[in-house]
Amino acid sequence: DTAVSQTPKYLVTQMGNDKSIKCEQNLGHDTMYWYKQDSKKFLKIMFSYNNKELIINETVPNRFSPKSPDKAHLNLHINSLELGDSAVYFCASSQARTETQYFGPGTRLLVL
Amino acid sequence: AQKVTQAQTEISVVEKEDVTLDCVYETRDTTYYLFWYKQPPSGELVFLIRRNSFDEQNEISGRYSWNFQKSTSSFNFTITASQVVDSAVYFCALRIDQTGANNLFFGTGTRLTVIP
Numbered sequence: 001d002t003a004v005s006q007t008p009k010y011l012v013t014q015m016g017n018d019k020s021i022k023c024e025q026n027l028g029h030d031t032m033y034w035y036k037q038d039s040k041k042f043l044k045i046m047f048s049y050n051n052k053e054l055i056i057n058e059t060v061p062n063r064f065s066p067k068s069p070d071k072a073h074l075n076l077h078i079n080s081l082e083l084g085d086s087a088v089y090f091c092a093s094s095q096a097r098t099e100t101q102y103f104g105p106g107t108r109l110l111v112l
Numbered sequence: 113a114q115k116v117t118q119a120q121t122e123i124s125v126v127e128k129e130d131v132t133l134d135c136v137y138e139t140r141d142t143t144y145y146l147f148w149y150k151q152p153p154s155g156e157l158v159f160l161i162r163r164n165s166f167d168e169q170n171e172i173s174g175r176y177s178w179n180f181q182k183s184t185s186s187f188n189f190t191i192t193a194s195q196v197v198d199s200a201v202y203f204c205a206l207r208i209d210q211t212g213a214n215n216l217f218f219g220t221g222t223r224l225t226v227i228p
Contacts, residue, residue: 033215041151041201045215090157100147101216103157 003027004104006091012110013081021076021107023091032074033092033101034066043090049074081111114139116206118219125194126227133189133222135204141165143209146180146187147216152200160202163187194226 004025013019025032033048047066048055054066063079074093078085091104115138125131137146148160161171163180171178175192191198204219 041221043203043216043218048215088155092157100159100162102159103149105156108155 006104025093029093035090037088114217116219120222122223124225135187141208145207147205149203
């Protein structure tokens with residue numbers, strides 16, 4: 001049973017395209033997150049959602065938008081993809097904002 | 113501002129050696145949480161341990177142990193009798209307990225290679 005899952009695992013696309021990455025957690029957690037890991041392995045938070053409310057929005061381009069249809073899902077939509085968006089994107093979840101975050105397997109995005 | 117420093121970029125050890133991964137953190141908050149995550153070659157991020165700022169007890173879990181010292185703002189991780197399966201990138205992370213700020217600040221990671 002996968003706790004935090006992401007689809008797709010790999011995503012190769014052309015510059016300028018729009019793409020989405022899906023994330024689902026079956027842990028009953030109420031807070032979900034998106035992180036970006038760059039080529040140097042540096043991890044930085046992009047967004048977090050708590051009870052459908054965006055509570056963190058770091059300085060990411062507005063081409064990136066998180067969408068949460070329900071508490072178990074937090075999808076990441078990216079418009080007009082750029083070369084610099086190539087990275088691994090991790091979804092995570094936690095029970096309340098104070099608890100440990102558990103990560104999904106990551107989505108490796110390559111923009112050509 | 114919060115900061116996590118993992119000064120060791122890469123470490124190589126021979127199997128069965130002990131190895132310590134260093135983590136130094138900075139925060140002005142009195143309540144905070146420290147974490148270690150493991151990222152094996154397969155790429156996923158695996159939670160290893162969480163410590164809150166009020167609990168300085170060291171912890172041991174099998175071959176893993178953690179030494180938390182507030183006096184030096186360090187949260188070091190030791191692997192005893194290392195094995196090839198321990199080869200991974202290890203991240204130390206800090207989270208402060210502040211309203212509206214519940215994100216994790218990660219260090220840059222230490223790549224551990226265990227040579228058979």
